Amino acid sequence: MAKLPVREYPDPVLKQKAQPVTVFGDELKKLAQDMAETMYANDGVGLAAPQVGLSLRFITLDVAAGEDRGKEFLALANPVVVQGEGVLPWEEGCLSLPGMTVKTRRKAHVIVEAQDLNGNRIVLEGDELMAVALQHEIDHLDGVLLLDHASPLKKRMLLRDYARDKKRSMEE
Ligand code: ZN
Numbered sequence: 525m526a527k528l529p530v531r532e533y534p535d536p537v538l539k540q541k542a543q544p545v546t547v548f549g550d551e552l553k554k555l556a557q558d559m560a561e562t563m564y565a566n567d568g569v570g571l572a573a574p575q576v577g578l579s580l581r582f583i584t585l586d587v588a589a590g591e592d593r594g595k596e597f598l599a600l601a602n603p604v605v606v607q608g609e610g611v612l613p614w615e616e617g618c619l620s621l622p623g624m625t626v627k628t629r630r631k632a633h634v635i636v637e638a639q640d641l642n643g644n645r646i647v648l649e650g651d652e653l654m655a656v657a658l659q660h661e662i663d664h665l666d667g668v669l670l671l672d673h674a675s676p677l678k679k680r681m682l683l684r685d686y687a688r689d690k691k692r693s694m695e696e
Contacts, residue, residue, distance in 0.1 A: 528562045528576040530619045533686070535577075538620055539667040542572075542579045545601035548643035552582070556599035556641060559584040564593065568619050570657040572664030575620050583661040587653045598648075603638035603662050605631070606647075614656045618670045623689045624682055626670040630656050 531537055545552065555573070563571040563584055570587075573580040581602045588596040610632030617625045634655045640646050650658045663669070671679055 526558050526561065527565050528558050530562065530566060530571075530575055531577050532620050532622060532690075533669060533671070535620070537574050537577055537579055538664070538669060540574065540579045541667050542574055542581045542665040544581050545639070548601070548639070548641060552601070553641050555580075555582065556584060559599070560586075560597060566619050569653065570661040571619065572661045574664050574667075581665045583665070585654075585657050585661060587657055599641055600636070600638035600646075601640070601643070603636050603658070603665075605634050605659065605662060606637050607635040608655075608659075609633050612652070612655060616656065616660060616670055618660070620664075621670055621686065622693075624670065624686055626674050626678075626682065628656075628670070628673045630659050634658055636662070 555578070559571050559573070559576060562576060563586065570583060570585040573582040583600050583603060585598045585600070586593060586596050588594070608631030612630045612632035614628050614630055615625050616628050632651065632655060634650050636648050636650065636658050638646055638648070671682060674682055
């Protein structure tokens with residue numbers, strides 16, 4: 525396995541609409557392993573392929589905490605939210621927007637259709653953090669970032685702070 529570098533905003537790959545996964549084989553399994561290692565190394569709940577520079581509709585997730593990390597690992601190809609209901613206010617961060625948190629309103633309960641690593645169709649349901657993580661990662665596949673959930677004014681403020689923090693971290 526190899527840990528991959530995480531692309532950060534404003535990397536253009538993050539704004540692209542990703543391409544469907546059409547080949548299910550060893551290469552996809554290797555990608556799942558590399559993304560898992562990258563996600564765990566960064567303490568992430570989820571990771572989308574565009575975040576490691578691949579414009580592909582593929583995500584990894586693990587919403588378990590502490591000792592249970594690794595037990596709820598999921599790798600999903602071509603995930604789509606087919607049903608969503610309720611409203612869930614949340615505060616989210618993103619590995620591609622280090623240092624930023626955004627208050628969002630997500631669907632409280634979602635049903636997602638996807639394919640597993642062998643191309644088999646799977647259906648899963650999510651509430652709470654799982655619902656948020658699924659929506660967050662699927663957003664990445666459409667080039668939608670947390671920033672896009674903020675109002676235009678809030679977005680300007682977030683970007684100003686982000687640019688300042690990024691400049692500072694480059695100077696350190
Ligand atoms: Zn993200």
